[in-house]
Amino acid sequence: MSVRSNYTDSLNFYGKETPQGLMEKFGSPLYVYNEVVLRERCRDLVGLCKTKGLHINYSAKANANPHLLKIIREEGCLVDAMSPGELYLDLKAGYKPDEVLYVCNNVSPEEMKNALEKGVLVSVDSLMQVEQLCRLNRGGKIMVRFNPGIGAGHSAKVVTGGKETKFGVDPEKLPQLLEILDRYGVTLAGINHHIGSLFMEGESYIEAAKVLLDLALKLPCFEKLEIIDFGGGFGIPYHKYENQARFDLETFSRLLNETLSGWAKAHNYHGKFYLEPGRYIAAECGVVLGTVYNTKTNGTKPYVGTDLGFNVLARPMLYDSFHDVEIYRNNAQENMEELEQTIVGNICESGDIIAKNRVLPVLREGDIVAMLDAGAYGFSMSSNYTQRLRPAEVLIQKDGTAKCIRRRDTFEDIFATVTDF
Numbered sequence: 001m002s003v004r005s006n007y008t009d010s011l012n013f014y015g016k017e018t019p020q021g022l023m024e025k026f027g028s029p030l031y032v033y034n035e036v037v038l039r040e041r042c043r044d045l046v047g048l049c050k051t052k053g054l055h056i057n058y059s060a061k062a063n064a065n066p067h068l069l070k071i072i073r074e075e076g077c078l079v080d081a082m083s084p085g086e087l088y089l090d091l092k093a094g095y096k097p098d099e100v101l102y103v104c105n106n107v108s109p110e111e112m113k114n115a116l117e118k119g120v121l122v123s124v125d126s127l128m129q130v131e132q133l134c135r136l137n138r139g140g141k142i143m144v145r146f147n148p149g150i151g152a153g154h155s156a157k158v159v160t161g162g163k164e165t166k167f168g169v170d171p172e173k174l175p176q177l178l179e180i181l182d183r184y185g186v187t188l189a190g191i192n193h194h195i196g197s198l199f200m201e202g203e204s205y206i207e208a209a210k211v212l213l214d215l216a217l218k219l220p221c222f223e224k225l226e227i228i229d230f231g232g233g234f235g236i237p238y239h240k241y242e243n244q245a246r247f248d249l250e251t252f253s254r255l256l257n258e259t260l261s262g263w264a265k266a267h268n269y270h271g272k273f274y275l276e277p278g279r280y281i282a283a284e285c286g287v288v289l290g291t292v293y294n295t296k297t298n299g300t301k302p303y304v305g306t307d308l309g310f311n312v313l314a315r316p317m318l319y320d321s322f323h324d325v326e327i328y329r330n331n332a333q334e335n336m337e338e339l340e341q342t343i344v345g346n347i348c349e350s351g352d353i354i355a356k357n358r359v360l361p362v363l364r365e366g367d368i369v370a371m372l373d374a375g376a377y378g379f380s381m382s383s384n385y386t387q388r389l390r391p392a393e394v395l396i397q398k399d400g401t402a403k404c405i406r407r408r409d410t411f412e413d414i415f416a417t418v419t420d421f
């Protein structure tokens with residue numbers, strides 16, 4: 001029996017494996033993904049695409065492990081990239097260039113050229129970057145990101161719409177934009193925006209989508225438009241043990257499909273529409289496991305010391321994000337005493353807190369803790385800070401067996417880029 005494992009038990013998350021067994025094989029800390037959950041989340045979204053031409057364009061920044069990308073592609077999702085590295089991995093995973101959208105921000109002409117040479121449509125988000133891209137792509141196609149003036153998200157750090165952010169071309173600058181395109185004979189093949197990350201209801205998303213649709217109608221080149229991309233941001237319930245409600249996809253889907261198909265019909269639009277979720281697809285299929293090495297009380301505050309520093313999972317430190325905790329212990333007793341505890345990592349900073357003031361069964365040396373919903377912006381934001389090795393990633397496959405999909409870093413890896421030594 002485990003101490004707190006109802007959520008993963010209910011999903012048979014670890015398949016034929018156990019967290020203890022996985023830690024023994026692959027070391028601690030460890031990212032573990034579940035293929036069935038990943039496929040389910042893809043299907044939730046692909047299934048809501050009732051409107052003709054509506055696609056799910058997975059945002060690879062959430063998690064770009066090619067093994068996961070391959071599954072996401074099999075489930076019928078397209079993909080984005082926002083860096084040469086993501087583009088490289090998208091293509092490695094089997095995506096064809098016309099299935100990838102390069103949605104970047106403040107990049108060098110070399111980077112644009114790299115994407116163009118691979119045959120990928122590039123979206124840029126300022127007049128200067130439009131000019132730079134046009135110079136490289138005379139007579140070609142371009143996509144432009146607008147700022148709809150509406151934002152949403154779980155933290156000011158990830159709200160990307162509105163005047164207070166660095167993103168997008170102000171729709172009022174449309175005349176100047178058209179002038180640049182005209183000068184280079186470049187076709188505006190797509191328009192996009194992204195209002196922010198993690199909202200639990202879709203009203204702002206639909207409202208912003210309508211702004212982008214209105215803008216599309218103002219384009220003299222409307223009939224050449226191939227893609228209208230509304231960005232991502234769909235939230236997932238991180239408070240699993242409080243039964244937090246899920247994003248209401250059914251209501252959202254009805255509203256979205258009504259809006260899009262009505263609009264496409266009214267304006268004779270035959271291009272594509274994209275939704276660009278990252279978190280919704282990848283978050284819930286992943287947990288990160290760590291080990292308790294120390295418990296102590298400082299003043300009156302109980303601390304639980306683990307190897308889950310912000311080098312492993314940065315979200316709690318960066319955004320004060322909440323991830324629910326599970327606790328695994330062999331031969332656990334029933335009715336364990338609960339206590340408010342703070343789970344911390346092994347980095348030499350006071351902010352290195354992964355779960356603050358949580359009422360949980362009293363943790364002990366040797367316990368395994370799992371941070372739930374770590375599949376998105378977990379490994380992808382991990383680092384080698386303090387020269388720690390990034391964890392391995394393991395996939396629990398459909399048949400319940402584990403496959404290692406990224407080995408743990410080695411000391412050689414962290415030394416490999418040092419020159420002249």
Ligand code: LLP
Pocket residue numbers: 059061062103158193194196197198231232233234276277278279280315319376377
């Ligand atoms: N499209 C664009 C252009 C984006 O910038 C993003 C995310 C997405 C799509 C996908 O958004 P999602 O569906 O995952 O919310 N590190 C933060 C989230 C940053 C999101 C950045 N942009 C976190 O851990 O909460």
